[in-house]
Amino acid sequence: MKGLFKGLAVTLKSMTAKKVTISYPDEPLIMPDRFRGIQHFIPDKCIVCNQCVRVCPTDCITLTGKPNPDPEKKGKVIDTYDINFEICILCDLCTEVCPTEAIVMTGNFELSAYSRDDLFKDKEWLTANDRLVRKDNNNIGAPVKGGGK
Amino acid sequence: MIRTEELLLNVGPQHPSTHGVFRIIVKLDGEVITDATPVMGYLHRGTEKLAENLNYTQIIPYTDRMDYVSAMTNNYVLCHAVETMMGLQIPERAEFLRLIVMELQRVASHLVWWGTYLLDIGAMSPFLYAFRDREIIINLFNELCGARLTYNYMRVGGVKWDAPDGWIDKVSEFIPYMESKLEEYDRLVSGNEIFLARIKGIGVYDAETAVSYGLSGANLRCTGLNWDLRKTEPYSLYDRFAFDVPVGRTGDCYDRYRIRLEEIRQSLRILRQAVEQFPEGGETMGKVPRVIRPPEGEVYVRIESPRGEIGCHIVSKGKAEPYRLKFRRPSFVNLQILPKLLIGETMTNLITILGGIDIVVGEVDC
Amino acid sequence: MGDLLREPLTWGHALIFAAAAILLMGIVLGFVTYAIYFERKVIGWMQLRVGPNRVGPFGLLQTVADVLKLLLKEDTIPRKADRVLFVLAPVLAFVPAFAVLAVIPYTQSLYFADLNVGVLYYVALSGISTLAIVLGGWASNNKYALLGGMRSAAQMISYEVPLVISIVGTVMLSGSMNLRTIVEAQSGGWFWNWHFLPQFIGFGVFMIAAVSELNRTPFDLPEAESELVAGYHVEYSGFRFAFFMLTEYVYVYAIAALTTVLFLGGWHAPAPFLAVVPGLIWFILKFACIVFFLFWLRATFPRVRVDQLMGFGWKVLLPLAIVNVFVTAGYIELFIKH
16 A cells, blocks of 8 residues: 555656656757758768768668869769658768768758658758758768878 | 357557557457467568668668667677677777767666556556656767667767767766656555556566576566676676676566666666766777778677667678678567467466567567 | 426426436536546646647647547448447446436535435446446457456446445445435534544445446556557547547546545535535535546556456455445444434
């Protein structure tokens, strides 16, 4: 019997205790800086090195490059860049390997949509997703300056 | 003439107490179970097969999704296996961070178990209490690695992130908080006569049976066997810390319950020492080649996950991808004893026993 | 109302009775609506949440919204179900739940039927709801529902017995089965005149058996969610399901009112100087305390196992209730009888 009453005392005390719930959709939930949310893409920084595509564990990134329109510069510039959020697991590996920080994580996480098609995000959408961009990217996997192999 | 017949009851895959998509086909004679067949595979994603086409860094996010209640230990077992193969040195700070997150994860995992087990037994509030405290750990992880459930925190050779400013202090604040909450849990549930009557003497097996079924974790220690890989085969830095391994006597659900709660206390004890000894400064990433190619050969490492012995067997052909990767998942192995325990029990005890084994379906099906 | 009942039934009287019944129905529905709201709030607070707060001010319209949703839901009857029984069961569950309210006296003058066997009437009618639950479980043609229905039959029969016998002590002390007379027997001005102190064994047994009769935690085995998914009403949806829920909460109303009447002195104030407060207020206060207690239990306790439940009912509660009858008899024989 004693155990039953002890339990009752705990729940009665909790009645007046501070509530732990948050009114989430009313008040936006601010995630810490390191939060891995939907990626932000900066086309100008991209050197079309294909590292993110190769490292992606779920193959959700596709990109194509085109020759640099400025004939004096070498290399390519990004043409299309798509992330399929049906299968993206936000594992952070693409931002980890990006040598120029062209793709970075943000604190946005609200991805739900009525249609699967809405989950296919293209370059423009990702570029426009520029709120709450992560400041510290800690690119441990990226090649050191001067390029990898 | 009264005709009696056995009732074939399909428990799951959609059932509130099978903790996911797990299914048991039970034959009932009245409310007494005469036969039970577990059916698994509803959450099978082929992690091991997928891993054969992925390099080692890419496999880490997949391990998060095996035992999603305890992703840090899964991260660790894979990284530990690769590091063992390659003979890598891990910086001390990284190893400390790994140990701290693993112990926090153990606390979080046992809290989930505690809450859901009480929910299975019919008490609603403990679930909310447990999740209130787990939320603190989850938020700590969120600050550390930017995710709340699938952390992808460890890397071969170290950890992805160093602890942010003030993070270690937050961990040390959490320890006394959690200890006080454990007392509250005891007051709320552990002495409750209804609860004790429900779990004492249920699902009993002896040490010999446990060993022959390959059980591990609290399911093994409840029989009195003192077998905790953190003590018996110390990995990481566990040999530096003082902690006890709680063991049971009778091998029933009550012992398993008590052991898991006591393990939270012991984890907090380890955490307290780890936070005190946490090294100032230092690298969080060891010297690792650009492309991780373990030498040809095989390795099997095992560590103590909250659910028991999680092992990782890698067969490498010297390539960036494993030739074969096999996880020994404690939930899967521990589940083998379920049909044996269920025969002769009632429907109500099915839930008590299944909950007491503490399975995570993501890990059972892998 | 009592006098009207004794007169020959005319159309005018029938109309009055119907109006009174509809009024009571309105009160009961209002109670059920806000009991559910109150329950969710209380349990929410106890679980460190705030409870419903989205629909209407402070979430006051939450239950209304829920009922509307149930009303608009598709009415499904499983193909293999026994249609007649399946449709009949919720009705059969609700009718006795509402009918028992007729004998509850709220104050000296506010009551519906002044039945001289009020206690017996209550107990006899409430037994019928068990039948409805078994029927519902059987007619659904679902194994979980069947198990839930069978459990509920076993449980309700087992607990009906100690419930009735625990009331016997009160009936003996008051010398009547009329609920109004029982309340009158508890007058005296002070709260120690109420039956819950002299009848503390009876009160304890009654409370436990009552919680069990209500199928509420810790005795909510017929609808044990974690084992039987939802028990007897697993196949019910929409308004038929709402009727089962309604029955459950009407019984909460009935049991709380009955406990107040039998053991907590009905409309009497706990002390003579508090008698200025109207009796109805006291009745509502005591009633609310019991309802709160039921919710409190639900927020705290795990569920009892079915075999332990049976054992507890027959081996502990029943003997206790019988001992209570004998002790009361001895007490009356030695001290009260002149």
